[in-house]
Amino acid sequence: MIALPAAPAPAPKRQLFVGTALISAAIAMFFGGMLAIFLKLRDASPLAPNVTKRPSHVWLPKGVEIPQVPSNIMLITLAFACVLITGAIVSAKQDNHTSTALMLFLCAIMAIATINAQALVYKRMAMSLRGGTYEVLFYTITGAFLVCLIGALAYSLTTAFRYLGGRTKDHDVLISLATYWYVITAVFTVIWFVIYVTK
Amino acid sequence: MTTIDTRTEALAATEPSAAARSLSDIAAWITTTDHKRIGRMFVGVSLLLMLGVGVIGGLIGLERINPNGYVLDSGAFQQLFSLLRVGLAFFVVLPLTIGLAMAIVPLQVGARSIAFPRAALLGFWSWLFGSGLIIFSLAGNGGPGGGKPHLVDLYLGGVVLAIAGLVIAASTIAATVLTTRAPGLTLKRVPLFSYSALVGCVAIALTLPVLAAATVLVLVDHLYARSTFGGNAGVLQWTGWGLSAPAMLVYSLPLLGAIPDSISTLARRHLLQRPILRIGVGLAAVSAAAAVTQTALTLPARRHSFKTWENFLGAMVRYIKDTTPWLLFGALPILGVLIVVGLTGKTMATPKLSVKVLLSAATQFNLIGGALLMAGFALHAVGDIAPIKLAGTVYEEGVSILVGYSVVLLALGALTFWGPKLWGRRIDDKKALPLVLLGAGGTVLASVPMIILGFMKQPGYSAGGFDKQSATGVLNALSMAGHALMLATVGLFVLVALMSFTKGELAGDDPYDGQTFEWMTSSPPPVENFAVAPTASSSHPLTDLKPDGLNAPARTQTAKPAQTGALR
Numbered sequence: 176m177i178a179l180p181a182a183p184a185p186a187p188k189r190q191l192f193v194g195t196a197l198i199s200a201a202i203a204m205f206f207g208g209m210l211a212i213f214l215k216l217r218d219a220s221p222l223a224p225n226v227t228k229r230p231s232h233v234w235l236p237k238g239v240e241i242p243q244v245p246s247n248i249m250l251i252t253l254a255f256a257c258v259l260i261t262g263a264i265v266s267a268k269q270d271n272h273t274s275t276a277l278m279l280f281l282c283a284i285m286a287i288a289t290i291n292a293q294a295l296v297y298k299r300m301a302m303s304l305r306g307g308t309y310e311v312l313f314y315t316i317t318g319a320f321l322v323c324l325i326g327a328l329a330y331s332l333t334t335a336f337r338y339l340g341g342r343t344k345d346h347d348v349l350i351s352l353a354t355y356w357y358v359i360t361a362v363f364t365v366i367w368f369v370i371y372v373t374k
Numbered sequence: 375m376t377t378i379d380t381r382t383e384a385l386a387a388t389e390p391s392a393a394a395r396s397l398s399d400i401a402a403w404i405t406t407t408d409h410k411r412i413g414r415m416f417v418g419v420s421l422l423l424m425l426g427v428g429v430i431g432g433l434i435g436l437e438r439i440n441p442n443g444y445v446l447d448s449g450a451f452q453q454l455f456s457l458l459r460v461g462l463a464f465f466v467v468l469p470l471t472i473g474l475a476m477a478i479v480p481l482q483v484g485a486r487s488i489a490f491p492r493a494a495l496l497g498f499w500s501w502l503f504g505s506g507l508i509i510f511s512l513a514g515n516g517g518p519g520g521g522k523p524h525l526v527d528l529y530l531g532g533v534v535l536a537i538a539g540l541v542i543a544a545s546t547i548a549a550t551v552l553t554t555r556a557p558g559l560t561l562k563r564v565p566l567f568s569y570s571a572l573v574g575c576v577a578i579a580l581t582l583p584v585l586a587a588a589t590v591l592v593l594v595d596h597l598y599a600r601s602t603f604g605g606n607a608g609v610l611q612w613t614g615w616g617l618s619a620p621a622m623l624v625y626s627l628p629l630l631g632a633i634p635d636s637i638s639t640l641a642r643r644h645l646l647q648r649p650i651l652r653i654g655v656g657l658a659a660v661s662a663a664a665a666v667t668q669t670a671l672t673l674p675a676r677r678h679s680f681k682t683w684e685n686f687l688g689a690m691v692r693y694i695k696d697t698t699p700w701l702l703f704g705a706l707p708i709l710g711v712l713i714v715v716g717l718t719g720k721t722m723a724t725p726k727l728s729v730k731v732l733l734s735a736a737t738q739f740n741l742i743g744g745a746l747l748m749a750g751f752a753l754h755a756v757g758d759i760a761p762i763k764l765a766g767t768v769y770e771e772g773v774s775i776l777v778g779y780s781v782v783l784l785a786l787g788a789l790t791f792w793g794p795k796l797w798g799r800r801i802d803d804k805k806a807l808p809l810v811l812l813g814a815g816g817t818v819l820a821s822v823p824m825i826i827l828g829f830m831k832q833p834g835y836s837a838g839g840f841d842k843q844s845a846t847g848v849l850n851a852l853s854m855a856g857h858a859l860m861l862a863t864v865g866l867f868v869l870v871a872l873m874s875f876t877k878g879e880l881a882g883d884d885p886y887d888g889q890t891f892e893w894m895t896s897s898p899p900p901v902e903n904f905a906v907a908p909t910a911s912s913s914h915p916l917t918d919l920k921p922d923g924l925n926a927p928a929r930t931q932t933a934k935p936a937q938t939g940a941l942r
Contacts, residue, residue, distance in 0.1 A: 190489050190553040197545040197576070201583045208587030212612075216602065304594075308602040315594045 195351035199358035202323060206362045209319065210369050213312050220308070235374060236309055242299040245292040246371040252292065253360040256285035256327075260353040267349055272338070275349075279335035282356065286328035293321055313370065320366060323359050330355060407491035408901050409480050410796060412498050416473025416543070417789070419502060421868055423465035424782060428861030430458045431775070431820060435854025437837040439847050451837050452519040453512050456610065459617040460512075462778035463625060464533070465505055468540050468578070470785040471628040475547045475571035478792050481892035481899060482568045484556025484908040484915075489549035493542050500539030507532030518609035523596070526606045530593035533613070537586045544575035544582075547628075556891065558910035565890045565913075566651055570631025573659040577624045581666050585616035610835075618770050619754040620665035622777045623707060626747060627659050629784045630711065633744040634718040636791040639886050639893075640731050644914055646721045651714060658710025658751075665703040704755035711748045718744070735806035739787025742814045743780050750777035753825060762829070769828025771835075776821035779860055783813050786867050793871065794881030798897040801874040806867070813863035819856025823849035889914035 220234045235241070263278035296317075302310045334352050337345070390398065403411060434454055437446065446454070480488045488494050507528055511517055516525020551564060551572040564572070592603045592612050603612050615621060631651075638645045645651060718741075722732075731737060753773045757764045764770070786809070794800045827849050833839045840846050884893040891908050892899075894916050911918055 187489065187553045188555075190549060193552045194490055194493075194545060194549045197548055197579055198542075201541050201545070201579050204580050205583035205587045208584035209591060211584075212588060212591055304598045307599060311595045311599050311602055312591065315591050319590065 189347055189350075191347050191351045192354065195354050199355055203358055203362055206316070206319070206366065209312075209316050210365060213316060213369060216308055216312065234309065236302060236306055239300055239302055239309075241371055241374060242296055243371070245295045245299070246367060249289050249292045249296075250363065250367045252285050252289045253356075253363050256282050256289075257353075257356055257360050259285065260331075260349075260356045264346070264349050264353055267338075267343070267346055270343070272343055275343075276335055276338050279331055279338060279352075282352075283328050283331040283335065286324050286331060290321060290324055290328075293317060293324075316366060316370065320359075320363060323362070327356060327359055405495070407487070407495055409488035409491060409494060410477050410899065412488075412491075412494050413473045413475070413477025414796065415498055416469045416476060416501075417785070419505075420466055420469035420473060421864055423461065423469075423505070424864045425861060425868075427458060427461040427466055428857050428864065430454050430461065431857030432854050432861065434458060434837070435850055435857060438850040439842060439854065440837075449515065449519075449521060452835075453515065453517055455835055456517045456519070457509075457512050459610075459614070459774070460508055460517075460533070462774060463617045463622060464501075464508070464536050464540075467622060467625045467778050467781045469501060470781060471574065471625060472540060472543050472547065472578075474632070474785060474788050474792075475567075475575065475628045476543065477796060478788075478892060479547055479568045479571050480550050480554065481795070481895065481903055482565045482890050483551055483554060484559060484891040484904065484910065485550055485554035486902045486904065486907075487554075488546050489554055490546045494546040497539045497541075497543030497546065500542065501536050502539070504532045504534070504536030504539060507535065518606065518614075520606050523606070526609065527593060527597055530589055530596065530609065533589050534586055534593065537582045537589070541579050541582050541586075544578040548572050548575040548579065556908045556910055556915075559891075559915065562649075562652075563910055563913040563915075565635050566631035566645065566648070566655070567629075567635040568631070569652055570655045570659075571628040573655055574624070574627030574630070577627055577659045577663040581621060581624050581663055582616070584666075585613060585621075588612050588616075615666070618774045619750070619757070619777060620662055620703075620707070622774050623662040623751055623754065624659070624666060626750075626777055626781045626784075627655075627662065629781060629788065630655055630658060630714055630747075632784060632788045632791075633740045634714060634721065635890075636736055636740055636787065637718050638721050639888050639890070640734060640737055640791070641722060641727050642887050643721060644889070644917075645717070646724070647717050648913055651717050654710045654713025654717070656710070657713070658707050661703060661706035661710065662751075665707065700755075700758060704758045708748065708751045708755060711744075711751050715744045715748050733807065735801065735803050735810055736787050736791040738807065738810040739783050739790060739813070742810060743783030743787055746776060746780035746783065746814070746817055750780055757828075763831075764828050766834055767828040768824045768832045768834045772821045772824025772828060775824060776817065779813075779817035779820060782860070782864065783810075783817060786813065786864075789867075789871065791886075792892070793875060794885050795892055795897050795899070797875035798881055799875050799878040800881045800885065801871060802878060805870045805874075809863050809867050809870070812859055812866070816856050816859030816861075816863055819852050820860055821853075821856065823853040823856070827853075884916075887920075889917045891915060894919070 217234055259278045259282050263275050263282070266272075266274035266278060300313075302313070304310055304314050330352055334348050337348065342348075403415070406412060433446070434451070437451055437454075476488060476494060480486075508517070511520070511525040511529035511532060514525045515521045516527075517529040518526075520526045520529065548571075551561075551568050555561075555564065561569075589612075592609055595601065595603045596605060596609075603609075610617075634645050634651055727737075750773055753776065756762070757769055757773060786806075790801045790803075790806055827846060828834075830846060830849075831840075832846055842850075881897050883895065883897050885897075886893065888894075891904075891910075894908055895904050908915065
């Protein structure tokens with residue numbers, strides 16, 4: 176049997192966007208599960224605020240304080256990254272290649288800035304991972320988020336270099352990247368509220 | 375000037391040896407991005423692992439009937455039990471459903487390949503490597519309750535790796551249905567198997583990450599602090615929900631649509647009430663996935679007094695508050711499966727099915743597997759009724775085995791039905807049909823005694839704490855025999871399939887006079903599936919292309935070369 180040469184395949188419909196959306200949803204569920212365990216253990220703690228009627232920070236290890244400024248800066252940085260990636264899509268639709276590439280690189284810088292702020296949080300809190308429940312939960316949740324941020328950084332840089340390489344008509348990649356940024360920003364907003372605000 | 379040496383000895387010297395050719399074949403399989411090969415690798419490995427699960431089920435039964443304590447080392451029982459639970463979920467049910475969907479769905483939707491083929495391959499290897507780590511760690515006294523801390527860590531790492539692989543693989547299948555459908559094949563026209571694969575894979579991609587989250591937390595705690603999650607003893611407490619019902623119900627969902635799809639094709643008739651069937655699949659998926667978030671929810675044991683009018687109103691409100699969550703999360707999934715199985719039955723009954731089709735192995739595997747799966751869904755709901763007090767008994771184990779083995783039967787049915795497409799040869803029906811009875815008997819025997827023992831309050835996850843001499847001993851022995859039968863079923867099926875797919879009768883491209891795109895291409899299909907891009911104008915696109923529709927005589931040989939893109 177001799178196979179005939181294949182005819183050109185029909186272009187898939189927004190495949191990268193759908194794939195990114197599915198994986199982003201899985202990431203959101205991953206952090207949802209972790210935060211649910213964080214809340215469950217916080218409520219079960221003998222130092223939990225609803226048990227003792229004391230402020231919630233009492234379940235933190237002794238002498239540990241969460242630095243508010245870098246954690247707030249992280250949220251603002253991520254929100255700004257969302258604005259930038261939206262700007263990149265608008266610029267791409269207007270065929271403004273310079274602006275699109277610039278915004279993509281700025282997105283990557285926002286990811287680096289957020290990683291830097293997280294490192295500062297770790298340094299100031301100076302907790303040992305072997306300390307106990309809170310330390311395990313804090314480092315695992317924020318560490319897993321750092322992995323997602325590194326993913327965003329790599330994705331942004333790859334998209335930027337693709338764009339510089341001349342693939343300027345491929346808007347689906349930009350929209351997929353934006354979806355990923357929106358989802359991880361939403362995830363961080365919840366992490367920020369649960370871990371850094373209500374502690 | 376270039377000269378060409380045409381002497382035969384020179385040609386022989388350049389020809390690769392048999393060993394080189396085998397190595398090249400192996401390398402081609404390892405690095406393949408062909409969805410059919412990746413799907414077959416998923417299915418093949420999981421069927422082999424199913425043999426191991428059957429052996430472990432038998433060994434656990436042996437421990438339970440042995441009156442003189444433990445046959446094996448007492449610590450080994452926990453490892454065996456963990457292997458049975460992890461094995462059913464991660465080695466059998468998930469890879470079987472995902473593997474079959476990966477092999478068939480792109481063909482059904484008329485796609486040239488699966489979406490993100492390299493990701494699909496990564497998913498397979500990640501799952502296989504993770505499964506290997508799980509088996510290695512459990513064999514070396516790791517895993518839940520294991521005595522070697524490093525192997526407990528390895529077990530947890532293996533679970534995370536296997537989950538990552540399965541989520542990636544499930545996402546590629548869902549993305550294939552959503553993005554690579556042939557022109558005209560709207561979601562409403564998608565074959566039921568592809569539809570249930572889409573819904574089921576999305577449910578799996580949303581459920582498994584939550585299990586991964588719990589596992590990662592337990593792993594970090596076990597590696598560094600051992601302060602929160604109970605060390606090695608707490609592993610199952612935090613991650614065990616992912617290895618039993620209702621999570622098992624979610625894992626079975628991709629195969630739900632294979633029942634109506636294969637039976638309607640074998641019967642050569644269109645499915646009745648396709649929109650209702652889609653609703654049934656969706657209902658089962660949404661409510662089963664939602665039930666995973668409500669594992670602690672039960673139907674409470676509260677007495678309702680209806681004696682006076684005031685009491686009546688208050689009692690009614692309390693009654694509705696008590697029963698509604700149970701109905702939504704426990705009973706609603708049954709309705710979904712009932713719709714699918716019921717409408718398939720109605721399609722078969724109007725007009726009555728011929729005996730030849732009714733007594734084919736594919737029909738029987740699907741019918742019996744579907745009925746047993748529905749029973750699994752129903753028995754899970756019964757287990758959530760608090761007054762019956764089944765929590766902590768072997769009841770839960772019985773339901774998981776029932777669901778797991780039903781999925782195996784459905785997978786064997788799917789292999790019997792779609793095997794001719796994937797391998798180009800038919801499975802010998804006379805040899806496969808007795809295996810249906812054997813498998814059905816094995817499934818019922820392995821699970822039903824456990825369910826009865828649950829009502830008799832035999833403790834779960836334990837080989838002791840109950841009277842081994844009386845009726846419980848007989849029921850445990852029956853369960854052990856059930857596992858042995860299931861082991862024999864899968865082992866014999868693999869042998870029959872190997873013989874049939876290598877030396878069996880040629881199937882032709884369209885052996886069932888099919889209605890959907892997969893029967894349009896050659897058997898086995900070329901790497902890129904279709905030479906000519908198919909187009910759909912209805913939910914049975916291939917029937918529309920045939921001049922005499924469903925009234926055509928059975929096409930045992932190939933369709934037109936123009937359709938298959940193959941010259942004979």
